[in-house]
Amino acid sequence: MSKKYTIRKGLNLPLFGEPIKELKPSKFVSNYAIRPSEFIGLKPKLAVKVGDKVKAGQAILFDKKNERIKIPSPISGEISAIQRGPKRRLDQIVIRANEKCEYLNFGVKTALKKDEIKNKLLESGAWTLLKMRPYGCLANPDDSPKAIFINGMGSDPFASKPGFSLKGKEELFSRGLEVLKQLSDRIILSIAQDENSDLLNNANDIEIHRFSGPHPSGNTSVHISRVAPLNKGEVIWTIAAQDVAIIGKLFELGELHLDRTIAAGGSGMKNPQYYEVRGGQSMKTFFSEETNKGNYRFISGSVLSGESIGKEGYIGLLAKQVSVIPEGENTDFLGWVLPGFDKYSFSKAYFSWLFPNRKYNLTTKLNGEERAFVVTGQYDKVFPFDILPNQLLKSIWAEDIEKMEELGIYEIIPEDFALCEVICTSKQPLQEMVRKGLDILYNEMN
Amino acid sequence: MKFIQNIFDASRPAVTSGKLKPLYPLHNALETMMFVPDHNAKSGAHVRDAIDLKRTMITVIFALIPALIFGIYNSGYQHYKALGLLNNDIGWLQFFTLENFLFGALKIIPMIIVTYIAGLGVEIYFAYRNKHAVNEGFLVSGLLIPMTMPIDMPLWMIAISTIFAVLIGKEVFGGTGMNILNPALTARAFAFFAYPSFMSGDKVWINTTLGPGEALVDGYSGATALGQYATTGSTTFSAWDAFLGIIPGSIGETSTILILLGGIYLIATGIGSWKIMFSSLLGAITISLIFNAVAPSMISPEQQGFLSIPFYFHLVFGSWAFSTVFMATDPVSAAHTERGKWIYGFFIGFLGIMIRVFNPAYPEGMMLAILFMNVMAPLIDHYVVEGNIKRRLKRLKLSVK
Numbered sequence: 113m114s115k116k117y118t119i120r121k122g123l124n125l126p127l128f129g130e131p132i133k134e135l136k137p138s139k140f141v142s143n144y145a146i147r148p149s150e151f152i153g154l155k156p157k158l159a160v161k162v163g164d165k166v167k168a169g170q171a172i173l174f175d176k177k178n179e180r181i182k183i184p185s186p187i188s189g190e191i192s193a194i195q196r197g198p199k200r201r202l203d204q205i206v207i208r209a210n211e212k213c214e215y216l217n218f219g220v221k222t223a224l225k226k227d228e229i230k231n232k233l234l235e236s237g238a239w240t241l242l243k244m245r246p247y248g249c250l251a252n253p254d255d256s257p258k259a260i261f262i263n264g265m266g267s268d269p270f271a272s273k274p275g276f277s278l279k280g281k282e283e284l285f286s287r288g289l290e291v292l293k294q295l296s297d298r299i300i301l302s303i304a305q306d307e308n309s310d311l312l313n314n315a316n317d318i319e320i321h322r323f324s325g326p327h328p329s330g331n332t333s334v335h336i337s338r339v340a341p342l343n344k345g346e347v348i349w350t351i352a353a354q355d356v357a358i359i360g361k362l363f364e365l366g367e368l369h370l371d372r373t374i375a376a377g378g379s380g381m382k383n384p385q386y387y388e389v390r391g392g393q394s395m396k397t398f399f400s401e402e403t404n405k406g407n408y409r410f411i412s413g414s415v416l417s418g419e420s421i422g423k424e425g426y427i428g429l430l431a432k433q434v435s436v437i438p439e440g441e442n443t444d445f446l447g448w449v450l451p452g453f454d455k456y457s458f459s460k461a462y463f464s465w466l467f468p469n470r471k472y473n474l475t476t477k478l479n480g481e482e483r484a485f486v487v488t489g490q491y492d493k494v495f496p497f498d499i500l501p502n503q504l505l506k507s508i509w510a511e512d513i514e515k516m517e518e519l520g521i522y523e524i525i526p527e528d529f530a531l532c533e534v535i536c537t538s539k540q541p542l543q544e545m546v547r548k549g550l551d552i553l554y555n556e557m558n
Numbered sequence: 559m560k561f562i563q564n565i566f567d568a569s570r571p572a573v574t575s576g577k578l579k580p581l582y583p584l585h586n587a588l589e590t591m592m593f594v595p596d597h598n599a600k601s602g603a604h605v606r607d608a609i610d611l612k613r614t615m616i617t618v619i620f621a622l623i624p625a626l627i628f629g630i631y632n633s634g635y636q637h638y639k640a641l642g643l644l645n646n647d648i649g650w651l652q653f654f655t656l657e658n659f660l661f662g663a664l665k666i667i668p669m670i671i672v673t674y675i676a677g678l679g680v681e682i683y684f685a686y687r688n689k690h691a692v693n694e695g696f697l698v699s700g701l702l703i704p705m706t707m708p709i710d711m712p713l714w715m716i717a718i719s720t721i722f723a724v725l726i727g728k729e730v731f732g733g734t735g736m737n738i739l740n741p742a743l744t745a746r747a748f749a750f751f752a753y754p755s756f757m758s759g760d761k762v763w764i765n766t767t768l769g770p771g772e773a774l775v776d777g778y779s780g781a782t783a784l785g786q787y788a789t790t791g792s793t794t795f796s797a798w799d800a801f802l803g804i805i806p807g808s809i810g811e812t813s814t815i816l817i818l819l820g821g822i823y824l825i826a827t828g829i830g831s832w833k834i835m836f837s838s839l840l841g842a843i844t845i846s847l848i849f850n851a852v853a854p855s856m857i858s859p860e861q862q863g864f865l866s867i868p869f870y871f872h873l874v875f876g877s878w879a880f881s882t883v884f885m886a887t888d889p890v891s892a893a894h895t896e897r898g899k900w901i902y903g904f905f906i907g908f909l910g911i912m913i914r915v916f917n918p919a920y921p922e923g924m925m926l927a928i929l930f931m932n933v934m935a936p937l938i939d940h941y942v943v944e945g946n947i948k949r950r951l952k953r954l955k956l957s958v959k
Contacts, residue, residue: 125605343954415604437605440598445559447594448612455608459828461617462608478597480610481590483693484735487614488894489831502894503943518947526602535607537614538735543602 116305117338119325121496123458123531125269126471127415129378129437131385133276138371138388144187144207145392145426146172150419151183151240153249153554156202164191169216169236169368172205177558181250184237186370186392186429188214204426207392215367222363229294233359236368241355241430245336245348247550248525257349259298259340262289264311264353265323267304267330268414270377270384272432274353275309277373277386281357282310288360289315296349302335311353327416328496333528337497342523354432372432378415379473380408380436391429399423403436409476411435416530417543440477447479455479458494458535483538491532499523501532505542508549513556516549525550562592583685587692615697617829621820622701622884628816629809630666633709634658636764636806653804662709665765666809669704669716676717677703680724684733693734695741695890696724702742702884705810706877706925707749708762715756719749739932740891743925750925758922760785763806782807783875784914784922791863793875800874811880814873821883830887833896834903838882841907843869849915864915872911881924882907891932895942902938906931 148156155176160166166189171182189209197203218236221228230253233239242251242260251257264274278285292299301315305324312320321339323329332350342348351359354372361369370391377384380403387398399410400423411418412428415435419428427434447455452462456472464470491501499520507515526543533542566589573582589595591612599606635658638644644652652658677696685692703720727744728737750757760781783793783805795805803813811817824830846869853865872878886892886906893902906927913923920926 127605341953343950343957345954346957409604411604417603420604435604440596443563443593443596445562445593446591447608448591448610449616452608452613457608459607459609461613461827461829464608474605476598476604477606478599479594479606479608480612481595481597481691483611483691484733486611486693486695486735486890488889488892489833489896489899492896498946498949500895500943500946503939503946518950519943520946520950530603533603534605535609537607537609537611539606539610541601 114320114322115339116322116324119323119329119334119496121492121494122267122326122328123494123535124267124326125415125474125534126456126469127269127378127437128471128473129270129381129384129435131270131272131375131377131381132383133273134385135279135373136385136387138390139397140209140211141390141393141397142209143192143394143396143426144185144189144209144390145204145394146183146185146207146429147204147426148173148183148202150428150430151250152243153247154181154183156183158194158202158205160191160205162191162194165189166191166207167214167216168370169218171237172207173202175250178252180234180253181239182234182237183240183429184368184370186390188212215365215369217366218362218368220364220366224294226294229291232362233291236362238359238362238368241351241358243350245333245342245350245525246522247554248350248527249554251349252347255347255349257296257347259300260292260296260349260351261332261335261339262292262299262301262351262353262356263330263332263335264301264303265307265330266375266432267327268416268433269327270375270433270435271330271414272354272373272375272386273307274303275307275311277354277375277432278309278311278357279373281360284357284360284364285311285353286315286360287364288356288358289318291359291363292351292356293317298340300335300339301353302332302339304330325496328494328528328531331528333524334496337523344517344522352430352432355430370429374427374431375433376402376436377433378408378411378436380404380406380410380438389427389434391431392426394424395421395427395434396424399436407439407441408436409439411437415474416534417527438473438475440475444479459490478539480537480539482540485538485540487537490535490537491529494531494535495528497523497528501529504549505529505540505545508545508552511552513553516553521546521549521553559593566592580683580686583682583690583692587682587685590691611694612697614829615694617827618698618824618884619701621823621830622698622705622810624816624819625803625810625813625880626666626701626705628803628813629705630662631655631658632662632803632812633665633765633809634661635804637661637709637766640764640766661765665709666704668713669707669711669809670701672713672717673703673720674700676720677724680721680729684729688733690733695728695734699723699742699745702810703745705880706742706746706808708757708808709765710762711749711753711756715749715753716745719745719752722748735890737890738936739929740885740888742888743885743929743932746925747929750922763808787864787867787875789860791858791860795875797871797874800871805875808877808880811877814879817879817883821879824883824887830883831889831892831899831903833899834887834892834906835882837900837903838878838886838907838910839873841904841909842872842878842882842911843907844904845908845911846872849911872914876914877922877924878907878910881910881928885924885928886931891935893935893938893942895939897945898935898938898942902931902935905934 173183175181192208193206244251299318504519529542723745849865910924910927
């Protein structure tokens with residue numbers, strides 16, 4: 113079964129620095145880090161202390177609420193630091209890597225049953241590659257999801273295109289699919305309309321749907337809303353296609369290899385292209401070699417919903433891309449009055465609309481100050497859901513749980529509001545608000 | 559630009575502490591008007607659109623300016639015409655003259671200044687009291703208010719109406735973004751009911767002062783087209799004059815063509831809702847056609863006359879165009895849902911024309927129609943939201959089966 117969906121509402125930001133489809137191999141990196149904040153819903157509990165030797169795939173953290181959930185080490189080495197923030201919150205666990213990576217072996221026995229598969233995923237930490245809806249947090253192994261959605265596309269700015277980043281890993285991807293099939297009756301792979309890679313050759317007995325249109329056509333929430341809308345009380349698991357190959361490798365070799373082909377884009381990159389990178393690795397050398405000189409923001413993830421990690425930071429364990437864009441520096445004399453031929457706006461309030469094909473070197477500038485919600489109907493233009501965005505946001509603001517549920521908060525996660533946030537006249541922190549709403553709901557339900 | 563920045567930098571310490579602290583919102587407002595601040599995105603999306611509330615508001619002001627400038631010329635033109643100083647043979651060729659402009663400007667610019675001082679004064683006080691930045695909403699309201707007034711409105715009345723509108727229309731509801739009624743129309747409604755002799759009738763639309771203390775004695779009829787219709791069932795003005803705007807009326811409302819231009823600009827920039835404007839047009843046409851159909855059964859010939867005028871008369875006379883383009887589209891007081899905007903706009907056009915025809919005491923039905931629909935907008939939204947919720951529940955029920 114295969115269906116085509118065209119997403120009409122949305123926006124592709126016209127940015128400089130789209131990665132070209134060329135791959136640069138990995139280099140040895142000596143430092144790695146795990147940041148608990150990357151895992152939504154995790155109540156972290158340390159499984160190691162400074163000086164411990166770990167292997168790749170060994171648990172670094174547990175989830176206090178469900179100790180079967182483990183955050184794995186991406187590399188073998190020694191725990192060199194455990195850094196804490198305010199109120200002793202765990203910030204990051206730093207691992208100094210060995211020259212040669214040793215992997216913990218989880219066995220290669222085939223023909224496993226459902227529970228054995230779950231255990232293997234949990235034991236190896238590969239479970240953290242799965243997320244659940246609602247909430248977009250770590251999946252709960254005790255749930256039985258109505259479907260597993262595999263996201264085989266990327267519509268974010270500079271997103272890594274699975275067709276390219278999984279090149280040569282098609283077998284592992286198929287192997288991963290076989291594993292996931294044991295976990296749910298319904299496996300749904302969504303891919304771009306123009307995707308024609310070998311990925312699909314062995315994708316038997318699963319639903320494949322093709323999506324086209326501007327971002328967020330590649331967001332999993334959009335795929336869910338079109339294919340199998342999530343109702344209250346239901347659970348869906350989601351995973352990225354790149355991570356399906358990691359699961360495939362785990363079952364093929366018995367080892368957890370968290371290396372991926374990531375896309376690196378943005379005007380700060382010397383050569384925006386694809387790189388081989390391992391999850392959690394220090395990006396210090398990478399950024400100093402591959403980016404231009406200047407004041408840049410270094411983002412693990414996309415410019416829409418990634419995390420700023422700084423020039424010496426560590427890429428997220430789950431990240432599929434990095435983005436490097438200039439920090440905004442100067443004030444703008446009478447910027448709100450002048451015609452603004454060079455100012456990017458989704459609206460046509462600046463005269464830059466006279467040059468529709470122009471690309472921009474957008475900085476991180478807010479271009480204004482935060483204001484009360486005034487303008488309506490703006491978000492709807494980039495929000496392809498049957499959800500009333502303003503009303504949902506107001507119910508979150510009022511912490512009205514019943515209203516949030518009624519208005520469909522289960523169907524979205526913060527990244528779905530990223531475009532609304534970009535074009536918001538009032539510069540409201542929408543993704544933060546949505547996360548807060550989901551947290552309130554999660555705490556109420558669990 | 560550096561020296562302007564230096565002035566702000568040097569004066570900032572004085573207003574962030576000490577006795578001048580209440581002036582901080584003013585300082586901040588002026589500084590951010592001169593320089594869009596260099597704040598960077600801290601959470602969420604790392605890149606942001608160039609649009610902000612200031613740009614949104616200035617876009618509306620750009621759209622208003624043609625009608626405003628026309629209004630300035632027109633007040634002078636109507637004045638000199640009433641005094642009999644114009645050559646009737648060449649008519650509107652004497653429209654764009656320096657004299658007309660100067661006469662209008664000397665009247666209207668003080669009105670604008672008074673409105674801004676009164677309104678922003680209240681806004682800045684509340685910004686200080688509630689510790690937030692001054693919202694830009696009043697930039698537009700402050701221009702709309704004088705444009706909806708007759709030319710001879712005393713300045714103190716404008717000031718009081720403005721203060722009332724900002725206080726009762728906006729701040730008591732929690733400030734910008736929370737108000738139920740359109741602040742500019744609240745000011746006009748206040749003036750209309752508080753000072754009726756300055757806001758309605760035949761005498762207020764044209765300045766007929768000859769010199770200091772002297773007025774044209776025997777009445778030059780300065781009735782507006784709608785005023786004439788209400789009393790006689792016909793008008794002496796042509797629809798073409800009304801479309802161009804060479805008729806008496808509130809300062810900004812007369813030139814339909816320039817308002818249309820402003821409306822097109824608002825729609826093209828995406829700032830004004832085309833749904834509201836378009837559905838108001840539909841509403842106005844619908845009621846006009848109904849009136850045309852029932853006109854013969856009216857008793858008085860005046861009513862028969864008023865009811866049977868073609869719909870495009872309604873669009874060019876009075877404030878239908880101005881209200882639809884600039885008042886109905888205020889996003890805060892309009893319906894917030896996209897479906898709701900259709901209903902909201904339709905009834906503004908429908909009720910506005912209905913009130914103007916049926917109630918000769920209020921030839922300006924648009925003001926009342928919009929204020930009424932402002933109050934109804936949350937109800938409309940409620941049903942749209944319920945519809946969305948019901949669809950979701952239905953899907954849930956289907957999946958349970």
